[in-house]
Amino acid sequence: xxxxxxxxxxxVIGTGKKITLECSQTMGHDKMYWYQQDPGMELHLxxxxxxxxxxxxxxxxxxxxxxxxxxxxxxxxxxxARPSHTSQYLCxxxxxxxxxxFGSGTRLTVV
Amino acid sequence: xxxxxxxQPEMSVQEAETVTLSCTYDTSENNYYLFWYxxxxxxxxxxxxxxxxxxxxxxxxxxxxxxxxxAAKSFSLKxxxxxxxxxxxxxxxxxxxxxxxxQLTFGKxxxxxxxx
Numbered sequence: 221x222x223x224x225x226x227x228x229x230x231x232v233i234g235t236g237k238k239i240t241l242e243c244s245q246t247m248g249h250d251k252m253y254w255y256q257q258d259p260g261m262e263l264h265l266x267x268x269x270x271x272x273x274x275x276x277x278x279x280x281x282x283x284x285x286x287x288x289x290x291x292x293x294x295x296x297x298x299x300x301a302r303p304s305h306t307s308q309y310l311c312x313x314x315x316x317x318x319x320x321x322f323g324s325g326t327r328l329t330v331v
Numbered sequence: 332x333x334x335x336x337x338x339q340p341e342m343s344v345q346e347a348e349t350v351t352l353s354c355t356y357d358t359s360e361n362n363y364y365l366f367w368y369x370x371x372x373x374x375x376x377x378x379x380x381x382x383x384x385x386x387x388x389x390x391x392x393x394x395x396x397x398x399x400x401x402a403a404k405s406f407s408l409k410x411x412x413x414x415x416x417x418x419x420x421x422x423x424x425x426x427x428x429x430x431x432x433x434q435l436t437f438g439k440x441x442x443x444x445x446x447x
Binding site: 253260262263265268278279310320321322323325 | 422
């Protein structure tokens with residue numbers, strides 16, 4: 221059973237809407253990540269955090285923003301969704317030197 | 332920068348047979364980790380197996396084993412006694428182990444189908 225939770229699992233939303241994708245983990249991991257994955261494609265890092273009040277952009281440019289006010293919570297926000305944002309978004313966390321644990325993902329469709 | 336290459340976009344194997352998925356990588360790092368992740372259709376990505384570059388012994392997890400060739404920068408995954416539940420996308424991934432090593436670099440994945 222997953223210790224990292226993403227909601228919603230699926231989301232269909234209109235262009236221009238503001239959306240927040242939720243990610244929470246109960247493992248006390250300091251490091252958290254957001255990856256974007258198009259269908260059948262590899263994952264690309266868009267944001268990461270090393271701990272509370274720490275956020276950085278990843279290698280793939282993204283119009284989204286993130287926050288890390290609490291260790292367990294790492295939400296991703298799109299201020300104005302566009303069809304080009306249609307993708308799957310995967311949240312992950314890890315302890316200092318361990319492997320990653322992934323959430324189930326949010327499949328976002330912007331119409 | 333690191334790159335990870337999976338040259339087999341799709342593979343299939345008969346149930347109970349053995350299959351090997353290929354992965355090569357390019358890095359100038361000496362210390363790093365390599366991973367194989369499994370992503371079943373519409374389900375969570377899970378870690379299959381992990382290898383530390385400083386260990387010469389190949390990692391093994393039940394029916395899953397790797398052939399790690401550091402000099403050749405090759406990291407293949409062998410699945411023995413394939414089961415229907417092994418049907419999934421398999422991603423090879425790399426992470427450097429030094430300070431500031433913050434991300435996994437993924438390959439494009441191999442779609443594995445296990446045929447009854």
